[in-house]
Amino acid sequence: MKNKSSNKPLKGILVLEFCQYLSGPSAGLRLADLGARVIKIENPGKGDLCRVLPIKDQWVDDNSLLFHTINRNKESYTANLKSGEELAEVRNLIGKADVMIHNFRPGVMEKLGLDFEKVQKYNAELVYAEISGYGKEGSWAKKPGQDLLLQAMSGLMYASGDQDDAPTPFGLAIGDILCGAQVVQAILAALVYRKRQKKAVRIEISLLESLIDFQFEMFTTYFASGKLPKRSAVNNAHALLGAPYGIYKTTNGHIALAMIPLNDLKQILRSNRLNEFDQSMIFSHRDEIKSIIFDLIKEQPSEYWIEKLEAEGLWAAQLKNWQELKNSDSYELLKLEQEISISEHKKIKTNRCPIRIDGEIMWGEVRAPRLGEDSENIKEEFNLKAAHL
Amino acid sequence: MKNKSSNKPLKGILVLEFCQYLSGPSAGLRLADLGARVIKIENPGKGDLCRVLPIKDQWVDDNSLLFHTINRNKESYTANLKSGEELAEVRNLIGKADVMIHNFRPGVMEKLGLDFEKVQKYNAELVYAEISGYGKEGSWAKKPGQDLLLQAMSGLMYASGDQDDAPTPFGLAIGDILCGAQVVQAILAALVYRKRQKKAVRIEISLLESLIDFQFEMFTTYFASGKLPKRSAVNNAHALLGAPYGIYKTTNGHIALAMIPLNDLKQILRSNRLNEFDQSMIFSHRDEIKSIIFDLIKEQPSEYWIEKLEAEGLWAAQLKNWQELKNSDSYELLKLEQEISISEHKKIKTNRCPIRIDGEIMWGEVRAPRLGEDSENIKEEFNLKAAHL
Numbered sequence: 001m002k003n004k005s006s007n008k009p010l011k012g013i014l015v016l017e018f019c020q021y022l023s024g025p026s027a028g029l030r031l032a033d034l035g036a037r038v039i040k041i042e043n044p045g046k047g048d049l050c051r052v053l054p055i056k057d058q059w060v061d062d063n064s065l066l067f068h069t070i071n072r073n074k075e076s077y078t079a080n081l082k083s084g085e086e087l088a089e090v091r092n093l094i095g096k097a098d099v100m101i102h103n104f105r106p107g108v109m110e111k112l113g114l115d116f117e118k119v120q121k122y123n124a125e126l127v128y129a130e131i132s133g134y135g136k137e138g139s140w141a142k143k144p145g146q147d148l149l150l151q152a153m154s155g156l157m158y159a160s161g162d163q164d165d166a167p168t169p170f171g172l173a174i175g176d177i178l179c180g181a182q183v184v185q186a187i188l189a190a191l192v193y194r195k196r197q198k199k200a201v202r203i204e205i206s207l208l209e210s211l212i213d214f215q216f217e218m219f220t221t222y223f224a225s226g227k228l229p230k231r232s233a234v235n236n237a238h239a240l241l242g243a244p245y246g247i248y249k250t251t252n253g254h255i256a257l258a259m260i261p262l263n264d265l266k267q268i269l270r271s272n273r274l275n276e277f278d279q280s281m282i283f284s285h286r287d288e289i290k291s292i293i294f295d296l297i298k299e300q301p302s303e304y305w306i307e308k309l310e311a312e313g314l315w316a317a318q319l320k321n322w323q324e325l326k327n328s329d330s331y332e333l334l335k336l337e338q339e340i341s342i343s344e345h346k347k348i349k350t351n352r353c354p355i356r357i358d359g360e361i362m363w364g365e366v367r368a369p370r371l372g373e374d375s376e377n378i379k380e381e382f383n384l385k386a387a388h389l
Numbered sequence: 390m391k392n393k394s395s396n397k398p399l400k401g402i403l404v405l406e407f408c409q410y411l412s413g414p415s416a417g418l419r420l421a422d423l424g425a426r427v428i429k430i431e432n433p434g435k436g437d438l439c440r441v442l443p444i445k446d447q448w449v450d451d452n453s454l455l456f457h458t459i460n461r462n463k464e465s466y467t468a469n470l471k472s473g474e475e476l477a478e479v480r481n482l483i484g485k486a487d488v489m490i491h492n493f494r495p496g497v498m499e500k501l502g503l504d505f506e507k508v509q510k511y512n513a514e515l516v517y518a519e520i521s522g523y524g525k526e527g528s529w530a531k532k533p534g535q536d537l538l539l540q541a542m543s544g545l546m547y548a549s550g551d552q553d554d555a556p557t558p559f560g561l562a563i564g565d566i567l568c569g570a571q572v573v574q575a576i577l578a579a580l581v582y583r584k585r586q587k588k589a590v591r592i593e594i595s596l597l598e599s600l601i602d603f604q605f606e607m608f609t610t611y612f613a614s615g616k617l618p619k620r621s622a623v624n625n626a627h628a629l630l631g632a633p634y635g636i637y638k639t640t641n642g643h644i645a646l647a648m649i650p651l652n653d654l655k656q657i658l659r660s661n662r663l664n665e666f667d668q669s670m671i672f673s674h675r676d677e678i679k680s681i682i683f684d685l686i687k688e689q690p691s692e693y694w695i696e697k698l699e700a701e702g703l704w705a706a707q708l709k710n711w712q713e714l715k716n717s718d719s720y721e722l723l724k725l726e727q728e729i730s731i732s733e734h735k736k737i738k739t740n741r742c743p744i745r746i747d748g749e750i751m752w753g754e755v756r757a758p759r760l761g762e763d764s765e766n767i768k769e770e771f772n773l774k775a776a777h778l
Contacts, residue, residue: 009582009590034578053648055629056610056618057672069609138719144647148626148634149706152645155714157636159560160549167636167643167708169626170559171548177603179743181570186744188577189423193398195584201398202747209743212725214566215711216740220458221445222711223726223738229445229711237537237558240444245537247546247556254556256541258533259442283446317538319556322604322611322618325544330527336601337612349612351605354568354598355575358591 008035009357013191016041016093016100017074018114020048022147022173023131023207024103025070026180031099031187032073033353033362039378040071040369041090044078047371060342063368069350071368072340078372081112089384090114095122096382099187103131106141120200127190129183129203136204145207147173154211159218159239163231163287179210233287234294242282243289247319248297255302258315262289268308269296335361342367397424398746402580405430405482405489406463407503409437411536411562412520412596413492414459415569420488420576421462422742422751428767429460429758430479433467436760449731452757458739460757461729467761470501478773479503484511485771488576492520495530509589516579518572518592525593534596536562543600548607548628552620552676568599622676623683631671632678636708637686644691647704651678657697658685724750731756 013036017028025040025048032038042048048071051063058065077093079086091114094100100119102109109115109130116128133145143149151157151169161168183205190201212219217240218229229239235246237256244257244265257265262279273292277285297305302318309316325331338352353362379385402425406417414429414437421427431437437460440452447454466482468475480503483489489508491498498504498519505517522534532538540546540558550557572594579590601608606629607618618628624635626645633646633654646654651668662681666674686694691707698705714720727741742751768774 009578012585013581030574034574054631054672055606056614057631058610058613065609065613066606069605134719135723138717138722140717140719143706144704146647146704148645148647149704152636152643152706152708153714153717155709155711157643157708158710160557161560166638168549168557168560169636169645170563171550171557171620171625171627172603172606173627174559174563178566178570181567181574182743184574185419185423185570185577186746188574188581189398190746191581192402192577196401204745204748205743206723208719209723209725212714212740213743214561216458217444217455217561218711219726220454220737220739221447224447224454225445231560236560238560238562242443242446247541247558249555254541254546256537256558258535258537283443315533315535315538317532317541319541319546320544321547322544322607325542325601328527328529328542330523330529330597333527334524334595334598336598337608348609350609351601354571354594354602356593357575357579359593 007360008362010035013037013099014097015039016097018100018102018104018109019131020103021050021053022070022176023179024101024183025050026177027101027129027183027187028074029070029072029364030180030184030353033364034355036099038074039093039374040074040076042076042078042371044080044372047076047078051371060346060348065348068340068342068348068368072350073364073366074369075374075378076369076372077375077378081114087112089379091122092384093378093382094119094126097123097126098191099127099129101129101131101183101187103145105145106132106136116200116202124200125194125198126200127187127194127203128200129187130205131179131183132204132206134208135206147175147207150175150207150211154208154215155218156211156215158229158231159215160236161231162236163233165231174214175207175211178214179205179207182210182213232290234290243286244293246290248294250297250302250305251300253302254319255297255305256317256319257293260309260314260316264312264314265293268305268312268314269293271296338363338365340365340367396749397751399424402426402488403486404428405486407489407491407493407498408520409492410439410442411459411565412568413490413572414439415566416490416518416572416576417463418459418461418753419569419573419742422753423744425488427463428482428763429463429465431465431467431760433469433761436465436467440760449735449737454737457729457731457737457757461739462753462755463758464763464767465758465761466764466767470503476501478768480511481773482767482771483508483515486512486515487580488516488518490518490520490572490576492534494534495521495525505589505591513589514583514587515589516576516583516592517589518576519594520568520572521593521595523597524595536564536596539564539596539600543597543604544607545600545604547618547620548604549625550620551625552622554620563603564596564600567603568594568596571599571602621679624679632675633682635679637683639686639689639691639694641690643708644686644694645706645708646682649698649703649705653701653703654682657694657701657703658682660685727752727754729754729756
């Protein structure tokens with residue numbers, strides 16, 4: 001048991017992660033960050049396929065940097081779930097667990113005899129969480145539940161970029177991350193619930209539901225107006241918000257303008273081109289107003305505008321890239337990085353869990369496990385073979 | 390008490406929400422979705438400023454559609470926290486609560502005497518959660534913690550769009566939503582923890598930490614390589630993934646191609662322009678490969694490509710807008726909408742909580758409260774005045 005954190009809130013909770021890639025493992029990571037003991041149950045051949053999914057061709061050992069980053073603080077137990085004996089050992093382990101999570105396609109766990117109905121027999125108080133791409137019914141149910149494909153099918157690609165741009169994906173795995181976060185919410189709510197009701201709890205969620213929930217503003221507005229939201233023609237940052245909401249080019253960079261009352265902005269821009277517009281027109285004349293602001297902002301450097309805007313307490317910011325952010329004192333003070341030792345000579349640096357509890361950062365500095373490296377210890381600790389015989 | 394759901398997991402948990410706009414209220418919404426009783430503590434003048442923040446100029450009554458959407462299933466209690474008597478009543482209410490959340494700027498709750506140190510005196514087992522923009526120290530601490538500004542300052546705008554595009558914001562309030570989701574995780578973990586440790590728990594999180602956590606792939610790669618991630622020159626969908634990952638134009642729309650092995654894609658595209666590239670070059674020659682694929686895909690309709698790709702089990706999808714999604718059978722089968730009655734004659738339609746528990750959808754159909762409409766009932770139910778006298 002590697003996650004020795006003494007006073008993290010989920011200490012003593014045992015989680016089995018039958019997951020691969022990002023959605024399920026990101027949920028396991030957060031539970032581990034918060035103190036749970038998380039055991040990955042992996043196929044003895046290749047294990048979690050994320051082990052061989054590189055980002056920017058970065059590898060740490062036989063496993064990709066991506067795998068190392070989101071599987072830190074976990075253990076690895078390998079089992080061939082098609083072998084009766086190994087499956088029986090896994091069932092024994094399920095009997096000791098508080099939570100199990102899987103993100104296989106619908107039908108896979110049923111075939112293995114590890115679906116909720118059957119697993120309850122081995123653990124009458126288990127929290128059982130299932131992640132799918134599109135739910136279990138309908139013509140999409142068997143489609144691959146991959147993040148970009150879900151972005152494509154959920155309408156999300158019409159949220160970013162300008163009106164005449166091609167559909168623009170979010171440049172990170174937003175569906176996986178949101179769905180993983182929501183599974184954690186549901187699992188923890190079920191653990192609170194279990195205090196009162198001593199029974200097994202089943203949780204179901206799909207990436208499609210997560211991405212639709214995320215777009216609640218788009219859908220609710222569409223339902224109310226009957227019209228599909230339209231990205232602004234210039235400087236879109238949110239298809240439903242009025243002028244000046246957006247990113248504006250300056251002579252030496254970019255600035256962001258959030259909800260700034262038009263009259264306040266007029267005082268700073270000092271151009272009579274804006275005279276004919278007032279606050280009541282920020283939706284109806286959004287794109288015209290934004291175009292004029294665009295023309296005015298680009299004539300001066302970022303610092304010039306930010307100084308004037310901040311002096312009036314208006315909501316604006318100068319854009320930073322990752323390097324500029326890293327050099328800020330807030331980044332330094334928040335202690336946003338942690339170092340993880342992979343071997344005697346190899347370390348990687350990652351971000352940490354964003355949550356602080358009782359003033360303590362939830363560090364998670366134990367490296368990701370090599371495939372199956374904890375199997376024997378776990379079998380012994382939980383007496384899995386003996387229980388089977 | 391309006392949220393009468395009988396078997397939701399958080400039934401019996403009382404949450405006080407001292408929050409405005411989106412990050413804190415989205416956390417309150419999820420807790421309410423899962424069965425908690427959530428009371429908004431609002432200023433008697435204007436209340437949560439989100440009440441007057443419209444999206445696409447959509448209003449339901451005196452309050453915006455946005456406010457109604459994310460404050461359903463809650464109660465509203467108004468108190469002037471600068472009045473000794475009203476503050477004393479709120480303290481009495483805090484004494485009865487399980488959880489309180491605030492998203493005021495650092496210093497505000499301290500001035501009111503409602504900071505964690507003081508509030509523990511009234512409730513020795515309270516879970517106290519604080520959301521800030523940038524933490525409490527450093528030169529950014531007092532800056533407005535608004536979503537677009539945080540996107541601008543966290544590097545996130547260099548994740549979407551193509552390499553030569555302007556910095557591209559995520560077209561939804563990603564910082565608010567992620568931070569709200571993580572606060573819920575921390576609150577629920579603290580409630581699990583409270584089973585063992587009968588003590589007050591303090592949770593702190595900032596939008597900046599949430600957005601950095603979200604970008605863990607970008608940061609970890611940057612730390613490992615020393616180089617800033619670069620969006621691809623064409624069809625960027627994730628700056629760290631190799632070809633063909635992206636969105637491609639067809640004669641009649643767009644398709645998404647996720648991680649598809651180059652050899653498999655060559656079989657389908659059948660062009661000798663790809664002959665000189667193999668799988669080992671998907672990072673080093675990412676942009677050249679993507680450009681060629683772009684040229685080939687645009688010659689045929691979406692259906693032509695999707696049929697061939699799906700026949701081989703390759704990860705591809707045809708883009709859908711919100712309307713096309715709404716017309717799919719998966720959308721129908723997942724029951725993704727709910728109707729909320731605002732008044733006898735007025736209903737709105739929204740999405741629902743994405744989580745199912747024991748096969749039940751966590752519906753939340755009670756309308757958002759009018760400002761202060763529950764104050765008197767709450768005072769009476771909890772005997773707030775008597776306890777004060």
